[in-house]
Amino acid sequence: MTAQNLLVELFVEELPPKALKKLGDAFASVLADQLKAQGLAPDEAVVTAFASPRRLAAHVTGVLARAEDKAVSQKLMPVSVGLDASGQPTSALLKRLGALGADASAVAGLKRAPDGKAEALFYESVAPGVALAAGLQKALDEALAKLPIPKVMSYQLETDCELPGWTSVNFVRPAHGLVALHGSTVVPVKALGLTSGNTTHGHRFEAAVSPVVLKDADSYAVTLAGDGAVIASFAERKAEIARQLAAAAAKVGGGCKPIEDDALLDEVTALVERPNVLICEFEQQFLGVPQECLILTMKANQKYFPLLDAQGKLTNKFLVVSNISPTDASAVIGGNERVVRPRLADAKFFFDQDRKKTLASRVDGLGKVVYHNKLGTQGERTERVRAIARAIGQQLGGDVLAKSADTAAQLAKTDLLTDMVGEFPELQGIMGGYYARHDGLTEDIAFAIEDHYKPRFAGDELPRNLTGVVVALADKLETLVGMFGIGNLPTGDKDPFALRRHALGVVRMLIESRLALHFHALTRQVLAAFPPDLLQDKSVELDEFLIERLKGYLRETGFSGAEVDAAIYARQLGHWSSIPQRLAAVRAFAALPEAPALAAANKRIGNILKKSEGNVAATVNESALVEQAEKDLFAAMQATVPAANAQFDAGDYTASLQSLAALRAPVDAFFDGVMVNADDPALKANRLGLLRELHDAMNRVADLSRLAT
Structure with missing residues (x-):
């Protein structure tokens, strides 16, 4: 089946500028997703969103005129329910088949397949692929329903029937045109009281022709730019404004740059269809007002781009993004300069008045x-x-x-x-x-x-x-x-x-x-x-x-959850200011070959101590150590822990943890050869005290058990 590219455009009155980009992206993505879900567009279809002040549009590649037929296997019921002892269909099976548009003749063709512990009957059929007109109608309805509209407005449309009357429509702005082109063919769909066609409208004042006739889906952007004087792509329009802003600033000279504000750039992009950046200026006297005040009033109230010099100081020049391109722009420039002057005068007045009273x-x-x-x-x-x-x-x-x-x-x-x-x-x-x-x-x-x-x-x-x-x-x-x-x-x-x-x-x-x-x-x-x-x-x-x-x-x-938990749940955390150094130490320790075994041992020690009755003191009677493995661990701790503690006290957490890595072998030997929960209470208490001392030493920098997998 031949695939062609699809173009859908909704032409409306001026959309809310702060929501335009989100509206355009949502319209295109939902429309394309719905076409893909119905098998009308491939998963790899390229989706291009268009959004200008007066239009939302989407271009989707590789769309079929009709989706391919699809084999469908429907589970009916267990064999024991659908067939009687002689293999004849039961009334329940015939009723289920009837609901699917089949009769008793379909029984012989039913497929048997295991379904859990029982065997079930499956009805296999071919579902015809949806036609583009029906599929696009569904996709368009869904795209409009899911638009993230900030505020809905209601307006009236004259009823298209023999009886006069009006019908209410709810949408973000009144809609006046709908385009749906599959290649060069109009796809008959409806939305918001509109019927699709192949014509749209360009710039309010500078379009070469009106209406603008679209030859096919692929010529949309080019035709609008030429005949309609509109840059339909939000991204292209934004890039063009940024280019013109930079060029205008360079023309002013002195290392001037327009203020960087991506939110403002997005908003202005949503206000114009064919941008034209103009250089304006205001009186030097206003520069005595704090520049934050002047910048804010120009940006927030007028959507202007203030110009900063090479040192970041405000100049008395600013840039205006106009939606018209007259041969002589002096009237537009003069109008904007007149408009901004009262705003700046208000800011100067407020500043002067405020300084008459102390804080x-x-x-x-x-x-x-x-x-x-x-x-x-x-x-x-x-x-x-x-x-x-x-x-x-x-x-x-x-x-x-x-x-x-x-x-x-x-x-x-x-x-x-x-x-x-x-x-x-x-x-x-x-x-x-x-x-x-x-x-x-x-x-x-x-x-x-x-x-x-x-x-x-x-x-x-x-x-x-x-x-x-x-x-x-x-x-x-x-x-x-x-x-x-x-x-x-x-x-x-x-x-x-x-x-x-x-x-x-x-x-x-x-x-x-x-x-x-x-x-x-x-x-x-x-x-x-x-x-x-x-x-x-x-x-x-x-x-x-x-x-x-x-x-x-x-x-x-950039740290993992385990590394973070290890650092912040350290036994002696104290001030959070030490956490970055602890995290670095944890990461360095985790890279050591001894780390997994020591982390697992630490977790095991923690569980043993939790299960012990009462608080276990970190005291060890060396003379009461019996097994060689516990003696070796005690000796290793005596040789290692003081140095690790000194490094900890000096703030060298990485060295402290690395010093403790030397305990891996004696710790492993201890758990291999020593029974902690000995029958002798004194022996058990001494061994628990040894583990408490080890646990305290190992967890000063970080809770190493958090690294155990």
Whole structure:
């Protein structure tokens, strides 16, 4: 059966730009998957998605006009149920055959085959392959039903019948055209009140012809580009915009580069059908406003690309991606420059007004801002964060760090009351840093205020100084303990308070900033900062939550689950800051030939000690050692463990574990020749004490039993 390429396009009004790429990919993938499932397209078919502001389309290679017939074997029933003692069909069998469109004449052709312990009857037939029109209709219906539409709208279509009337249609945007071409042949399908054809529409203003007639499926992109002035491919349009942005920046000169923002690039790609990048500028006076404010207003409100100089500083030039290409672009450039000016003037006004009040004068105002109905105001929260920051600062740097952390924590949230942050919430923290410098505060405090939300997302940088780390840690821990304490825990994929992100930030700061703090003690210290009886004590649950984030973080750095578990469940873990060194030691140890045997022995020792009654002390009476194997193990430990402990105390975890590898032979000999659970209680206790001492020594760096397979 001859295969040809298929093109399906749905022509609609302007689609939501932030959802366009996802809509285009989903439409093409579901359509193709459904065609493959029906045998109309091969598994290796190439699927190309197209998505522009006014169209979703898919091109699928190697589609058949009719799927191949397929042999079908259907189990009917056990032979004992379908045939009587004389081999004649029972009424149950005849009824089942009738339901399949067969009669008694089909009994002779039934196949017998084992089915478990019994023998069953199978009816073999040939299912005719589905025709493309029917199969595509099903695939198209499924593709539209499964579109990840952010918000559905309803619109009316005039009923196509003799009686006048209207029918309601629900879709993301009103649809006005449907194309379905198998090669050059129109496939008759319907969707959203539309019937398929071979015509579409190009650019609203610059199409050479309207409608655009498509010769065949393969000429879709070329015809739209030529006759319709539309780059149909989202990826090609995005690449073209990126190319034009770079070319325009080079034209400006001075090492200028457009700001890198892939989300903005995607959104602009979804707003234009044939991009044309233009260079615009604004007055130099606006550069006195913090560049974050100007960049944000240009990106968020106008979808412009600000230009940065070679040092990363904002220039007064910006790039506009226009959807039209007039011979004289001066009117378009002038219009965009007029539009951006009031936005920048607003930012300058906010900045000037905000600096008329100090951050310190805004502190009392936080008491009027509700943080959470169960956790009080921002003012109350600020006092809790201050207390936590002072305690952490005292532990890490004494009075000096405690004082600077307290000051930064007191002022960290005050920029929430400024006009600039009221207009642009994304600038919270950043504006606090600018206003702190204006108030004459030190760079240390300004950086801490600016950075205390960091890390904001996976891969974000940590606060730049220790004061900032302390305040950020206090802020995130206060949120975690508070939300856990009132029962606002993440469930499934729902995490409205971003507690997973906060927990990952805590993990990263404890490890990457090498803080000498124990997470277990931290969560209880934070709980004490809240008023009594305000929260439930969820410290254990929060500890487990943090450990899960820790495991995920470490696995993402390239370590296996077994290596991670071995490192974090070490007997003497202490501060998480030592975990990276422990992981390196575990990996080096695992590569040793002695590692599997020692890991298995460690696991065995752990099980023996768990089953023993009471706590086993790590004490050994050398004179009570009887068997040669236990004497040899004790001697080997006396020669090896002190050196391994000294290396551990010096922080050389790799050397410590490698020193213990020398114990493999005596450990193997011990288990081969010594009965631990001896009948003599004193002898048994002494042997358990020997194993306890060995177990403690082996698990200081890592829980080696986790490496056992």
